[in-house]
Amino acid sequence: MKKCPICEKGNLKEGEVEEEMFGISLGRYKAEICSECGESFMDEAVMDAIEKKAKQLGIWGLAKKIKVVRSGNSLAVRIPADIARFLKLREGKEMLLHPEGTSKLAIEII
Numbered sequence: 001m002k003k004c005p006i007c008e009k010g011n012l013k014e015g016e017v018e019e020e021m022f023g024i025s026l027g028r029y030k031a032e033i034c035s036e037c038g039e040s041f042m043d044e045a046v047m048d049a050i051e052k053k054a055k056q057l058g059i060w061g062l063a064k065k066i067k068v069v070r071s072g073n074s075l076a077v078r079i080p081a082d083i084a085r086f087l088k089l090r091e092g093k094e095m096l097l098h099p100e101g102t103s104k105l106a107i108e109i110i
């Protein structure tokens, strides 16, 4: 039996895991799952299949590094065009901005 490389306690067992990206389901995939910590491991073919599915759905590479800029007395961030397209975001749309802890900012479309 293969030992889990993360917790080094559990054994890896064949199973299936639900994959998601940005809250969108990519389907279920074959994985080896740790009996102790629940960590899952996938082979390269499965990783490729997940990437292909994410590209099909238009969500691959949507996470982007951006910079905060000054705009008058406030700070502003630009929303990249492909993220705006994905969210069907238009100028004038109302959004709810709130921190989630001290290192994450959430923007909800309302």
Ligand SMILES: [Zn+2]
Binding pocket: 004, 005, 006, 007, 008, 009, 010, 034, 035, 036, 037, 038, 039
């Ligand atoms: Zn483990």
